[in-house]
Amino acid sequence: MRTRLAIRLHGILEHYFPERRVFLRSDEDTRFIRLRPGAQLLAITGATAIVAWSIVATAILIMDSIGAGNFRELAKRDQRTYELRLNEVAEERDKRAKEARAAQKRFNSALEQISVMQSQLLASETRRRELETGIEVIQTTLRRTMTERDTARRKAEKLKLALAETGDTGPGAGDGEAPDGDTLDYLTAALEDTAAERDRIAEDAQAALEQADEMALEIRLMQDQNDQIFRQLEEAMSISVEPLDKMFRAAGMDTDRLLETVRQGYSGQGGPLMPLSFSTRGEEPTADALRANQILGQLDELNLYRIAAQKAPFAVPVLQSYRFTSGFGMRWGRMHNGSDFAAPHGTPIHATADGVVTHAGWQSGYGRMVKIEHAFGVETRYAHMAKIRVNEGQRVSRGQRIGDMGNTGRSTGTHLHYEVRVDGKPVNPMTYIKAARDVF
Secondary structure (H helix, E strand, C coil): CHHHHHHHHHHHHHHHCCCEEEEEECCCCEEEEEECHHHHHHHHHHHHHHHHHHHHHHHHHHHHHHHHHHHHHHHHHHHHHHHHHHHHHHHHHHHHHHHHHHHHHHHHHHHHHHHHHHHHHHHHHHHHHHHHHHHHHHHHHHHHHHHHHHHHHHHHHHHHHHHHHHHHHCCCCCCCCCCCHHHHHHHHHHHHHHHHHHHHHHHHHHHHHHHHHHHHHHHHHHHHHHHHHHHHHHHHHHHHHHHHHHHHHHCCCCHHHHHHHHHHCCCCCCCCCCCCCCCCCCCCCCHHHHHHHHHHHHHHHHHHHHHHHHHCCCCCCCCCCCEEEECCEEECCEEECCEEEECCCCCEEECCCCEEEEEEEEEHHHEEEEEEECCCCEEEEEEEEEEECCCCCCEECCCCEEEEEECCCCCCCCEEEEEEEECCEEECHHHHHHHCCCCC
């Protein structure tokens, strides 16, 4: 069976590849090489395989070269896009920084204006109390003067009656004698004194009435001025308190609990204000007193917000130019618990809020790191530093330099790894930084 199959196969090959002979002739001899069908088939197959492999390899190389070129171009385009985006972010950051500085200036100007208006309010209220006291004195004097006038009139009437009685029925009248000269002189002098006293009392009463009208007009003008001052103060309070309230709410903080915490821990500098009391008689407070107390309450709230803003990490840890290289969230399959800021080696790093340093040294992958404990259960971390400039247990203020940017620990380049933790849990630091853009 195999022989038949081989003979048939050989016949087919013989048909397509007939046996050939290749003669090799030399000077002395002539030889030939027999090329059988199987050898020819093998040779052609090998040549075809080599040519096919060459074509495929060349095509692969060409496609790889084209693909590598496209990938490089794509990488260059991505790099250019990334650089443009970084430049836009840097410009936006600088713009926001300018707006924040302008807002801070407006905020400080509003505080100064509020202080001046508060002084004017207190001065006007003091003047109003003085005017009220003056009016009470004038009214008392007027009542006393009117009483004296009435007494003088009654005295004059009695003297007239006495004079009439003396002229008609006095001693010596029945004998046709004239009244006693001393008595007439006395009565005449008493009448003249009474008339002069009456005229003086009338003039004093008229002057008192005119002065009372003038003081009433001055009080109305003072009330109008007070109303204008109150409106300006109320507008300034609204402009000043509302952005701070929005800032804390944007950061996810409970403002009521926050203000209560600040009030309980108040140490005595710039703290809560006491309400004004304009009456010592136990009377109900006036409308002006209520408005003044409401403004003082807003001033107290503003002051508490100011203290809280110093204690919460709303500032940026790098004040010089920087690149934002990595944010909070998943990265390379792992959780990245902070934000990364890249800048030249040695760039100053600043505390983002008032607090106490709880760690200043080396810590595994963080390298040289500083931990600062703040109020409201907040902690900030500053990692990969080249140099630490604070000590453990030291109290620091917002904006104080605590170290230099470096590349220590598990880091691929010079940058700052900045974390914010609330009650031990990491949160996005940009939440606080973005919340403060329109305030600081």
